[in-house]
Amino acid sequence: xAAERRRRGAEGPREARGRPRExxxxxGAARGARGGRAALGLxxxxxxxLGLxxxxxxxxxxxxxRAAARAVSPHPAPPALPPGAAGxxxxxxxxxxxxxxxxxxxxxxxxxxxxxxxxMWLQQREAGGGLRHTCEQGDxxxxxxxxxxDGDNFGVxxxxxxxxxxxxxxxxxxxxxxxxxxxxxxxxxxxxxxSPASLVSLFxxxxxxxxxxxxxxxxxxxxxxxxxxTSEELGDFKITFLRPTxxxxxxxxxxxxxxxxxxxxGLHRLTDVVRSSLSDRFVFSPPGGPRxxxxxxxxxxxxxxxxxxxxxxxxxxxxxxxxxxxVEVTFESGSVRDRHGPLVGPALTAELARHEAAFExxxxxxxxxxxxxxxPAQRRFAQAALSxxxxxxxxxxxxxxxxSPLHEHPVPYPESSLxxxxxxxxxxxxxFLWDEGFHQLLLARWDPxxxxxxxxxxxxxxxxxxxxxxxxxxxEEARAKVPPEFVVQHSETANPPTLxxxxxxxxxxxxxxxxxxxxxxxxAWYEWYNSTQAGPLPYTFRWRGRDADPERFxxxxxxxxxxxxxxxxxxxxxxxxxxxxxxxxxxxxxVLAEAAERLGEPAEPYRQMQRALSDNELLERxxxxxxxxxxxxxxxxxxxxxLRREAVRAAPGRxxxxxxxxxxxxxxxxxxxxxxxxxVSLFPLLLQLLPPDSPRLAPVLAAMRxxxxxxxxxxxxxxxxxxxxxxxxxxxxxPPYWRGPVWVNINYxxxxxxxxxxxxxxxxxxxxxxxxxxxxxxxxxxxxxxYAESGYLWEHYSDSTGAGQGSHPFTGWSALVVLVMAxxx
Numbered sequence: 001x002a003a004e005r006r007r008r009g010a011e012g013p014r015e016a017r018g019r020p021r022e023x024x025x026x027x028g029a030a031r032g033a034r035g036g037r038a039a040l041g042l043x044x045x046x047x048x049x050l051g052l053x054x055x056x057x058x059x060x061x062x063x064x065x066r067a068a069a070r071a072v073s074p075h076p077a078p079p080a081l082p083p084g085a086a087g088x089x090x091x092x093x094x095x096x097x098x099x100x101x102x103x104x105x106x107x108x109x110x111x112x113x114x115x116x117x118x119x120m121w122l123q124q125r126e127a128g129g130g131l132r133h134t135c136e137q138g139d140x141x142x143x144x145x146x147x148x149x150d151g152d153n154f155g156v157x158x159x160x161x162x163x164x165x166x167x168x169x170x171x172x173x174x175x176x177x178x179x180x181x182x183x184x185x186x187x188x189x190x191x192x193x194x195s196p197a198s199l200v201s202l203f204x205x206x207x208x209x210x211x212x213x214x215x216x217x218x219x220x221x222x223x224x225x226x227x228x229x230t231s232e233e234l235g236d237f238k239i240t241f242l243r244p245t246x247x248x249x250x251x252x253x254x255x256x257x258x259x260x261x262x263x264x265x266g267l268h269r270l271t272d273v274v275r276s277s278l279s280d281r282f283v284f285s286p287p288g289g290p291r292x293x294x295x296x297x298x299x300x301x302x303x304x305x306x307x308x309x310x311x312x313x314x315x316x317x318x319x320x321x322x323x324x325x326x327v328e329v330t331f332e333s334g335s336v337r338d339r340h341g342p343l344v345g346p347a348l349t350a351e352l353a354r355h356e357a358a359f360e361x362x363x364x365x366x367x368x369x370x371x372x373x374x375x376p377a378q379r380r381f382a383q384a385a386l387s388x389x390x391x392x393x394x395x396x397x398x399x400x401x402x403x404s405p406l407h408e409h410p411v412p413y414p415e416s417s418l419x420x421x422x423x424x425x426x427x428x429x430x431x432f433l434w435d436e437g438f439h440q441l442l443l444a445r446w447d448p449x450x451x452x453x454x455x456x457x458x459x460x461x462x463x464x465x466x467x468x469x470x471x472x473x474x475x476e477e478a479r480a481k482v483p484p485e486f487v488v489q490h491s492e493t494a495n496p497p498t499l500x501x502x503x504x505x506x507x508x509x510x511x512x513x514x515x516x517x518x519x520x521x522x523x524a525w526y527e528w529y530n531s532t533q534a535g536p537l538p539y540t541f542r543w544r545g546r547d548a549d550p551e552r553f554x555x556x557x558x559x560x561x562x563x564x565x566x567x568x569x570x571x572x573x574x575x576x577x578x579x580x581x582x583x584x585x586x587x588x589x590x591v592l593a594e595a596a597e598r599l600g601e602p603a604e605p606y607r608q609m610q611r612a613l614s615d616n617e618l619l620e621r622x623x624x625x626x627x628x629x630x631x632x633x634x635x636x637x638x639x640x641x642x643l644r645r646e647a648v649r650a651a652p653g654r655x656x657x658x659x660x661x662x663x664x665x666x667x668x669x670x671x672x673x674x675x676x677x678x679x680v681s682l683f684p685l686l687l688q689l690l691p692p693d694s695p696r697l698a699p700v701l702a703a704m705r706x707x708x709x710x711x712x713x714x715x716x717x718x719x720x721x722x723x724x725x726x727x728x729x730x731x732x733x734x735p736p737y738w739r740g741p742v743w744v745n746i747n748y749x750x751x752x753x754x755x756x757x758x759x760x761x762x763x764x765x766x767x768x769x770x771x772x773x774x775x776x777x778x779x780x781x782x783x784x785x786x787y788a789e790s791g792y793l794w795e796h797y798s799d800s801t802g803a804g805q806g807s808h809p810f811t812g813w814s815a816l817v818v819l820v821m822a823x824x825x
Contacts, residue, residue, distance in 0.1 A: 067406055068407055071404035071406065071463060071465065072402055072404075072412070072414065073414070073464040074416075074463065074464065075464055075466065075520075075521060075524060077521055079460045080455075080457075080518045081457060081517075085456075086395075086417070086419060086457075087111070088178045088179045088233070091110075092174060092179050092180065093152050093153070094110065094152060094450075095109050095110055095111075095178070095179030095180075096172055096179045096180070097110070097152075097393070097395070098149070098170070098393075099395040099419075100116060100118065100477075101394045101422045102394075102425060102429035102481060103119075103133060103135065104132060104133065104135055104144060104159055105157065105159075105168040105184075105186075106118030106119065107170065107182065108395065109179060109234065110395045110419060111232075111233040111397075112397040113209045113397070114209060114233065114395070115207070115229065115237075116206070116209065117205065117207075117239070117331070118133070118204075118205055118207075118270075119133075119186065119203065119204055119205075120133040120271070121164075121188075121201065121202050122203070123162070123198065124199040124200065124201060124284075124292065124294040124295065124320065131274065131278075133270070133274075134271060135425040135429065136426060137426045137427060139161070140162070141162075142160040142791055143158070143159075143160045143790070143791025144158070144791075144809070145158070145387075145388045145791075145811065146384065146387035146390070147383070147387060148384075149386075149387035149390045150355065150387075150390065151447055151450060152172075153172050153355050154169070154170060154171040154351075154352060155168075155169070156352070157169075160791070163190060163192055163198065164189075164191065164200060164323070165188070165190070167185075167187040168184070169186075169187075170182055170185075171351045171352050171355060173343055175333070175337075175338065176335030176336035177335040178233070178333045178334075178335050181331055181336060181339070181343060182330075183330045183331070183343040183344060183348050184329040185326065185327075185352075186327050186329075187324070187326045188323055188325050188327075189247060190323045199320065200320070200321065200322075200323060200325075201294065201296065201320040202319050202321075202327055203274065203318050204241055204316070204317045204319075204327070204329055205315065205317070206227050206229070206239055206314075206315050207264070207267060207270060207314045207315070208231070208312055211231060211232055212229060212230060212232065212313075213229055213231075214227055214313050215229060216261055216315050222256075222258055222259060223257035223317075224241060224257070224259035224315065224316070224317035226239060227239045227315050235335055236333075236335075237331060237332065237333055238331075238332045238334070239330070239331050239332075240332070240342075241319075241327070241329055242327065242330070242344060244319055244325045245325070245326050245327075246324065246325065247325065247326055248326075249345055254287065254289075254321065254322075255319045255325075256282065256284055256319075256321075257317070257319055258296040258318040258320075259297070259315070259317055259318065260273075260274065260277055260297040260318070261300075261314075261315055261316075262277065262300040263310035263312065263314065264303075264314050265306055265308030265309065265310065265312070266308065266311045266477075267477050268476040268477045269303065269312075272303055273300065274297060274316065276300070276304070277297045277298055277300045278295045278296065278297060279296060279297075279298035280293055282294055282296045286322070289322075296318055296320065297316060297318050328344050328345070328348065330342055330343060359383075363383055363386070366445060367382065367445075367821070367824065368822060369821055369822060372823075378821070381784050381787055384787075385793060385815040385817055385818050386446060386815060388793070388811030388815065389442060389811050389815045390421075392421060392422050392429075392811055392812075393421050394421075394429065394431075395417065396418045396431065396474035396475050396478055397416070397418075397474055397475055398415065398416075398473075398474035398478070398479075399412045399416065399474065400413040400473060400474065400489050401473075401488045402488070402490075403489070404490075404492070405491075410488045413463075413489075416460065416474065417457070418431050418458070418461065418474055419453065419457045420454055420458065420472070421435075423435045423812030423813070424795065424807040424809060424812065426808065427795075427810075429478070430471065430473055430474070430481070431458070431471070431472035431474075432470065432471055432472075432812075433458070433468060433469070433496075433498075434470065434495040434496040434562040435812050436454070436458060436498070436502075437496070437497070437500070437502050438745045438748070438812070438813035440454060440499070440505075441501060441502055441505060441819065442815055444506050445819065445824055448506060448509060451502060451506060452510060455499055455506075456514075456518060458499060459521040459525070460521075462521050462525065465491070465532075466521075466524035466526075466527055466528030467491055467532075469491075470489065470493060470494070470495035470560070471486065473489075490545055492532060493545035493559070494529060494532070494533050494543060494544065494545075494581075496580070497525065497526075497587075500587050501587070503522075503591050503595070504591050507594050507595060515598060519596070519599055519601065522591075526588050526589075526592050526606075529541075529585060532544065535577050536576075537577070539613060539618060540577040540622055541581040541585055542574070542577065542578050542581070543558050543560040543561050543576075543578050544560060545560045546558050546560075546568070546572040547559075548572075550570075551663055553730050553731055554641060554729065555570055555730060556570075556572050557730065561578065561580060563679065563680065564737050564738055565738055566679065566680060566719065566739065567674060567724075567725045567739070568633055569633060569634070569635025569637040569669075569674050570636070570637050570638045570669055571635070571636040572635075572636075573635060573636045575635060575636060576633065577623065577633060578633055578680075579631055579683055580683045582622075583613075583683040583684060583687045583689060584683075586610060586614055586689055589606045589607075589609040589610035592606040593606035613689075616691065616696070619631075619689065622634070623673075623684075625673035625675070627673070627675075628675055628681075629699045629703070630677045631680075631682075631683070631684055631700070632674050632675070632676070632677075632680070632681060633673070634672070634673050634674065635671070635672075635674060636671055637671075637672050637673075637674050638665050638667045638668065639667055639675055639724065640665070640667035641663055641664065641665050641666070641667075642663070642664050642666065643662065643663060643664070643729070643732075645659040645660070645661060646660050646661075647659070660732070661732040676719065676720075676723050677719075678710070678717075678718050678719035679716075679719070679738070679743075679746045681700070682704070682716075682746075682750065684700075685697070685700050685757075686746070687749070687753075688753050688756055688757075691762075692757055692761065692762025692763075692764065692765070693763060697763075697764045697768075698763075698764060701771060704750070704775075705771055706720075707721075708720070709722060712800075712802075714742050714778055714779070714782040714797055714798070714802035715742035715744070715747045715775065715778055715779045715782065716742065716746065716750055716775065717740050717741065717742055717799035718738045718739060718740055718741055718742070718746070718796075719740050721740070725739055726739060726740055740799050741796040741797060741805060741806075742779075742782075742798070742799050742802075743797075744779070744797075745816060747779050747820075748813070748819065748820060750775065751775055752825040754771050754772035754775065755772050756825070757769075758770075758772050776823075779817065779820060782797060783814070784817075785802070786802065790804055790808070792804060792808040792809045793808070793809055793810055793814040793817075794807075794808045794814065795807045795808065795810040795814070
């Protein structure tokens with residue numbers, strides 16, 4: 001009977017999913033016929049030589065091989081992004097950018113093997129200072145982040161590092177055939193406990209990534225004055241390092257110069273190459289000033305123990321000086337013919353001022369925060385939130401490692417490129433599928449064209465089955481930031497299809513040619529969810545890939561859902577029904593139907609599925625837990641589980657092993673609703689599946705406003721305070737994550753829904769409107785206060801104090817506070 005339910009669950013959603021266009025169906029049928037004839041031919045040949053049993057076994061093996069190959073084969077539809085669309089001819093204004101989010105300051109092009117540029121710095125202290133390069137929470141910086149960044153032309157960032165204030169600025173100037181020119185300005189000054197006599201080294205570098213040539217131009221034997229080079233995507237170019245000046249830019253500044261010409265195993269080892277080249281044999285000796293020994297790059301003898309072959313050519317310019325000071329760097333493309341002087345000094349100042357003024361105007365026109373009465377400090381906070389999402393965008397190239405049930409070991413995914421925002425420059429500087437849908441809600445408001453391009457990049461990562469890996473770890477630099485246990489992506493594991501949220505916002509204005517290219521992949525993605533994530537009954541769904549070892553976890557995690565340790569059924573089984581995934585699929589059905597209608601494609605299968613998943617009578621039958629007074633998951637669940645130290649015995653003559661925390665089950669599990677009131681319980685409201693007159697709105701709104709359950713002065717907590725697993729650790733080393741803290745993305749969805757319910761006629765209109773006003777005030781007030789106190793937006797916030805928690809800066813979905821301030825839903 002259970003097997004029959006699982007079979008019906010797999011078939012139910014598929015009966016209502018979209019049909020391909022007629023010509024695509026014919027092509028698919030032809031491919032299937034050819035594949036069928038090939039299989040029959042193979043079977044016949046084998047039957048002649050080996051007999052029927054051997055032929056059947058060989059045919060089965062061939063089928064497994066074919067299925068395994070599809071897991072790592074690109075989807076056959078034409079790419080959503082036309083070839084060359086990210087290159088300098090098709091998109092010159094976006095070719096160069098700050099597309100290296102994992103470093104404090106650096107630029108590269110949107111090309112697979114780009115020449116990269118970057119900045120490192122070192123405070124020359126007697127006690128020794130750390131070399132800064134990649135964004136690391138362990139560096140302990142007071143703050144860093146973009147203040148203004150328009151995503152195209154310019155950016156201004158402040159970095160505060162223990163008495164040192166670095167301002168990094170860049171501006172681009174279009175021209176030529178390779179993305180034009182750009183200039184940097186780095187201003188270093190003391191701040192707080194810093195002293196004007198502080199000695200600082202700034203390291204400016206350029207490096208190749210397996211292709212291109214670099215030629216150093218050295219003055220006086222130690223000063224790298226310029227680098228000329230050639231690469232396949234840039235043609236000829238020149239990078240010039242100007243001499244330092246005072247902060248005003250008017251007078252020269254005494255400095256010591258050193259340069260490094262070295263080869264690295266890859267871009268991911270650049271910091272190691274520079275650090276291993278430092279020597280303390282140098283003395284800073286300004287005329288009439290105090291002498292001071294300092295670290296500078298010296299001869300590079302290779303990385304100790306490195307077995308990798310040289311891959312990246314590195315040229316580095318070190319300038320050591322006392323604060324305050326200013327250094328400028330220019331990049332000039334060889335294809336620019338009508339250059340009107342170098343973009344330095346007063347010309348650079350004027351260009352930066354022009355772009356900053358344009359950014360201020362555009363920001364107000366887009367979000368209207370001044371008209372809404374927000375004071376200047378809060379408007380600057382919102383500008384920084386948007387700017388950090390734009391300045392945190394990255395361009396990545398490489399391949400994922402994929403494990404499918406049909407592969408014995410992980411295998412490489414096809415090589416691909418991805419242009420995407422990232423959740424956190426320090427902790428998560430790479431693409432995450434479910435985060436990206438939330439990112440694009442903000443970016444689509446600022447720049448719809450940019451958002452459409454990012455979404456197309458993501459859909460072009462799809463395999464032949466319609467699956468998109470949930471975490472994109474492309475290239476050695478990205479892989480270097482990921483713990484080994486998270487590198488491999490599993491082809492049966494989904495992630496919330498939040499890109500449908502962004503597409504819902506973009507559909508009305510998206511050009512039809514764009515939608516036509518995207519639609520076959522949208523349909524394939526939708527069908528993959530219906531066929532692989534089906535639940536035990538028709539119109540139910542179940543996340544695959546829950547943690548397989550229940551003894552280790554208080555409640556086995558569901559990473560696929562994005563909500564990680566949020567409580568699900570205590571004993572994973574094929575009979576689970578996951579409420580949030582069902583609601584996501586209702587949204588997906590609606591968006592697919594709207595896209596099909598715009599394109600003149602058959603939309604009724606999607607509308608039928610939307611109606612079924614929005615049927616409140618069916619929703620309540622499957623997911624309303626009367627004893628909880630809320631919507632809930634269903635599965636094999638025990639309400640009495642805990643963690644305790646296991647008893648251990650020492651072997652004779654040996655010390656006892658450290659006792660582990662293991663799960664104990666004090667009540668046998670049985671099929672029931674999961675007694676956890678929290679974010680999952682809200683999904684029918686969050687995605688607005690409940691009609692305004694639904695009798696279930698009242699208890700849902702009451703739970704949201706109850707301080708005993710979800711309400712806090714800082715936003716809605718993720719799990720009710722009276723839930724059995726509220727703020728409970730999942731393992732000894734796994735603190736609570738989605739079991740109490742306040743998360744901005746779900747609070748944004750709650751505000752979006754409350755705003756809608758508070759605007760529609762119904763018995764709960766006033767209650768929803770009041771909740772909306774209070775929740776919006778609480779969320780905005782706390783996020784601004786924490787930013788003002790800490791200098792950062794955070795991954796999540798304490799439900800008891802409001803303090804920022806987790807990774808920082810976290811300017812992915814926490815930047816949705818801008819839309820909340822603008823009341824743009």
